[in-house]
Amino acid sequence: MRASYPQIDEAQRHPDSVARIQLLKELVNACRTLRGEMNLSPAQRVPLVIEGDAVMIGALAPYISALGKLSETRALATLPEADSPVALVGDMRLMLVVEINKDEERARLAKEIARIQNEIAKAQAKLANSSFVDKAPAAVVQLEQSRLAGFAAMLVKLEAQHARLG
Secondary structure, eight states: OOOOOOOOOOOGTTTTHHHHHHHHHHHHHHHHHHHHHHHHHHTTTEEEEEEOOOOHHHHHHHHHHHHHEEEEEEESOOOOOOSSEEEEEEEEEEEEOOOOOHHHHHHHHHHHHHHHHHHHEEEHHHHHHHHHHHSHHHHHHHHHHHHHHHHHHHHHHHHHHHHHOO
């Protein structure tokens, strides 16, 4: 109780720390999104390669690897040509290095595309129903419109991945 209040060590203060933590959060979220898109188990540790600022990536690599459940995180000048999905965070491009079976991945993507198309059809039917639009609260209609926009964006992304696989 009688100890003095801790003093700030100005040598340890980093003015860009908030921006660095925000970048770390975005990189980890992008990594987790890639894992989800590729249906990778959280227990499966795979390498991540990032095209971008090598110094920044090197400083954040241990944290990205731990939080993203990765075997390693490496910075590259340019990403290799592969059929894996790529995520963008600012001016950085991220890709998980995973060997994929093209036939299985095509089938998985086709199934997911069909599911998303079904969700889009449901949302469009709701929004086309004048009874729903007139009687539902504005927030519910807005939510359905945003769901439709999200599904449409996801469909574009999935179709691009499917087309890349041939």
